[in-house]
Amino acid sequence: MPTAAFSNDPGAASLTSLAGVGPALRESLAKLGLLTLQDLWFHLPLRYEDKTRISSIRDLRVGDTAQVEGRIEAIEKGFRFRPQLRIAISDSTGADDSQSTLLLRFFHFNNAQVNQLAIGTRLRCYGEVRRGQHSLEMVHPQYQRLAEDAASEVEERLTPIYPTTEGLGQKRLGGLIQRALALLPQDELLELVPPALREANAAISLRDALLYMHRPPPDADLTQLSLGTHPAQRRLAFEELLAQHLSLRQLRNRLRAHAAPVLRGDGKLRRRFLAALAFAPTKAQARVAAEVARDLREAAPMLRLVQGDVGSGKTVVAALAALAAVEAGRQAALMAPTELLAEQHFINFHKWISPLGIEVVWLAGKLKGKARTAALASLRGPAQIAIGTHALMQEGVEFDRLGLVIIDEQHRFGVDQRLALRDKGRAGSEIPHQLVLTATPIPRTLAMTAYADLDVSIIDELPPGRTPVATVVLNGTRRSEVVERIRAACAEGRQAYWVCTVIEESEVLEAQAAEVAHAELAAALPGMRIGLVHGRMKPAEKQAAMDAFKRGEISLLVATTVIEVGVDVPNASLMVIENAERLGLAQLHQLRGRVGRGTAKSSCVLLYQAPLSATARARLDVLRETNDGFRIAEKDLELRGPGEVLGTRQTGEAAFRVADLARDAHLLPAVQRAGEVLMREHPDLVARLIARWIGHAARFAGA
Structure with missing residues (x-):
């Protein structure tokens, strides 16, 4: 939707109207989808850096992101294992106190950089504080040299960090956005959603929301901003969700405008x-x-x-x-x-x-x-x-x-x-x-x-006779116990799956993992008929193995995640998923669905490799607690975000700038109500909203 079509829209002006935007800079900005003034207004920061104060080295804690000043006490350049530059700085809290010394560590540097640094030089550094071997340290911090008599002036506001591209630095892009914000119109020209439709989601005006996001004050709550719960973010999220909703409604209307064959058979x-x-x-x-x-x-x-x-x-x-x-x-x-x-x-x-x-x-x-x-x-x-x-x-x-x-x-x-x-x-x-x-x-x-x-x-109903699958989570060190469980189940005439996963998505690696597991299980279960299915096999070979498993000629099927959907063997009542922590909730649930398709009591064993991350632990716990796919989907959305849950969508892709569908779900009923009214009563505003938020990324609009 070309924004230039709206001649009465102050945001539709080309970026070449800004001083200093020539052909080269315009090309760099276009790579980010930035073509108009409005695009710059809505190019929002990814995060913020707090350079409004200087922290004492003595007060630093591991995990802090802080700005410090100090003098260089020592410099060491080493190449024992890989190039490394280490610089020790201390501030006025006392050179004898170990907590007043901070180590700066660089793995990428050049001689010109080193030559600019000398013992006694004043540095201002900004970075994340980590625990080093002998003291606290920052790895590759931002830094600048200070003149001996320079005053310690700090930033007046939090520093926004924007999405950018090669050849376009933060300073240049930030300066350009500030010049564009100087041309931000008053609310009556900027607002596109009538006040009655914004309800309580717009306690703050759009103009104030944008200015706050680009120029947050020193006392802004960074935690609130990082969580996306600030009123300015909610105001913008509401409008972004509305634009997203309207773009898909428009796509639907265009598709529905086509004719289709009337398929009225006799039944x-x-x-x-x-x-x-x-x-x-x-x-x-x-x-x-x-x-x-x-x-x-x-x-x-x-x-x-x-x-x-x-x-x-x-x-x-x-x-x-x-x-x-x-x-x-x-x-x-x-x-x-x-x-x-x-x-x-x-x-x-x-x-x-x-x-x-x-x-x-x-x-x-x-x-x-x-x-x-x-x-x-x-x-x-x-x-x-x-x-x-x-x-x-x-x-x-x-x-x-x-x-x-x-x-x-x-x-x-x-x-x-x-x-x-x-x-x-x-x-x-x-x-x-x-x-x-x-x-x-x-x-x-x-x-x-x-x-x-x-x-x-x-x-929302399963066929009668389907039995809930009992799920257990076990450390991989108990693999031998699981093998014995398979032996017992197959001895009773039941069948089992053993699913292999790898860290990288690669058919070659998956095939190798499955072949290794097949060989190990064949050695551990002599006399058992064990089949193998992976993506590198010829279709006829895969089908032959699956057919043999369905007919009961194979007791244990070793497979990769190619069996995730569509395979139906009612006699299979045991599923083992190795390295289950490597898979997402939806995929684990799909795999588990291969068992419990008959009347026999069915089980799924999730084997994991310790240590587990908090997210992986949460995923496995959800699988253990419920078989409800919709509850699992809600948790998956919470853990992974909408982009991952949806996969490739491409039109109306869920790659939001501000909104988060899990966090902002409470806004959606109001979004739908506002969308209905806008489509019916303000079609001109619909086009402008879509251009503002989706604009040049909207594809297939004429499908």
Whole structure:
């Protein structure tokens, strides 16, 4: 949304209107998305440095970030293990007192730097205080030399530290922002949200909030600012969340402005499908399937997200939607993020739907030669349902009459990828319906804001017979006990998973870890049939191992996290996750969901390597306490933040400048109310708000 379009907006002026902004500086600023005066006003500090006072070295404590002054008492340059420059300074609190001496340590320095420093030189330093071997120290502090007779003047305000880029230092950027703030208009020109809509979230004006954030006074509460709870931050967070919400609403309106095929089938295929199932759908599945069917009968494109906890039966809902498309003479395509999950869907659909006389085609990146040629030809003609990976949206893939796009685990795909598959079915102004699925429950607060472009359905009921999984957390030193537990469980005819994790995401390292674990477990459990699955195996090998496990020919399956979703073996009742502290809550919950799918009592053992960080301990404790995916999702949001929980979103990406969805959830009802009124009564303000907060980062606006 080009801000220059708003000629009456004082913030829309180009940065070249500021003295000193030439072509080179303008290019550097553009790398940060800073093109207008308004962009500088809303380019907010990451944090603050307190250089408003000088601390005594004697009073320093480990963990403090402080500014001190002192004279150089000693200089030592060493190269024993790696280059190192050590400078001892002391202040007037007494040279004989060890607490009045501070060590400055540098690992990156040059001779010119060293030559400027001499014993007796006065230095002012700013940095974090750490515990050294013999005294307190600062590693790579900021420092400046002081003239002998220079007065100890300090900053009048806290020093803001801004996001910046190579070639653009803090001092230059900060000075530029201060010049831009001098042009900040009065409230009547700056405010875009009518007072009645701001409610109690705007006790402070927008102008005062911006000035406070850029120029906090010396007595500002740094703790409050770091937590994001200052009234100035709440005022800005409210407006940022509102802009985010409005941008997604606009995206939805643009998408809904397209036409879509009316998928009004006679229901015969769906009735035959349901009659042949070995189980009756739950009430929640039936409710969500009805919501989807209602959307498909509309001439505007469906944009629906179906959430359901592990094992809640989203695949049945997807199959019913696909059959509705087929009944109406259209094709459906289901895309999954991994080959294993896509294969699982293909197996289920083939088993359920092929007996109905419907052709289901498989397409993945590793499908080559004649098989790929045949699949592509089917999509252009007789095939009614396609299932695959990213390969479905690649160049050369053409559909005959695509009417429905289903995307599983949609948080792993960007909006651009979702649109690429959708556009395979574009015919003039008509686009296919879209159904997106996730087995990762998304907290209500997150869904309200980050998924405002989608209708949300929740399958909040598990099929009957599913048993809660008992979870235990054990130190890795008790690995041998866990191996014995596997021996006992498999001797009783049950099956188990052993999941290997590595620190770095690497198929090679994961494969090596799984192969090592497989060899060790084979040695510890002689005579037991042990299988192996990892991402480096050929698809046929992976499928053969999985099939053998499903048939009960393998008692223990050693695997990487490729089994995270989609694998369903009811007889598997024990899951061991090695190095569980390396995984996030959502992934641990997904893995745990591979067991407890039958009637046998099931367990999950989380093995960890000590010492555990506080966050890792909190994650494992949550898993031990609950099987509720939505409660786990709320905790995941609290621990990791919205960006991590959502994954790649790209339009309306949850990379906020001020707002935090977990912290600011209480603002969301007011945000939604304000959004409704603005969309209806002030569309001109909507465009300006989006330009202010999202502006040049808004993508796919015309999708």
